[in-house]
Amino acid sequence: MQLPNKLYSYERSTLALVPKVLNILKNQQMSVLDLYRDMEQELEEASDFVAVMDCLYALRAIDITDEGEVFICL
Numbered sequence: 001m002q003l004p005n006k007l008y009s010y011e012r013s014t015l016a017l018v019p020k021v022l023n024i025l026k027n028q029q030m031s032v033l034d035l036y037r038d039m040e041q042e043l044e045e046a047s048d049f050v051a052v053m054d055c056l057y058a059l060r061a062i063d064i065t066d067e068g069e070v071f072i073c074l
Contacts, residue, residue, distance in 0.1 A: 001051040017042060017052040018061075022072065025062065029071035032064065 004010045017039070024030075024038050036049050043049055053070075056062040063073050 001055060002048075012044075014048065014051045014055055017048065018056060021052055021056060022061065022074075025070060025072045029065075029069045031068050032070055033068075035070055 001014045002008045002012065004013045004015065010016055020042055021035070021039065024035060030038075032053075036046075039049055039052075053062070057064070061072065061074055062070055064070050
């Protein structure tokens with residue numbers, strides 16, 4: 001997870017991706033793969049997607065069903 005610091009600006013950090021993911025999910029739940037495809041243009045690497053998903057899950061902002069559907073918990 002990249003946090004803003006001297007090396008990484010806010011725009012390049014994981015925190016900048018959090019509102020983007022939440023905005024996509026606010027209207028509907030979707031599969032992890034569909035969410036990744038929607039976010040793909042915003043990502044530098046696939047690991048950035050994993051980092052933002054880990055962050056949101058740890059904050060209990062999202063949850064994932066057994067079928068792989070992601071939804072907002074807020």
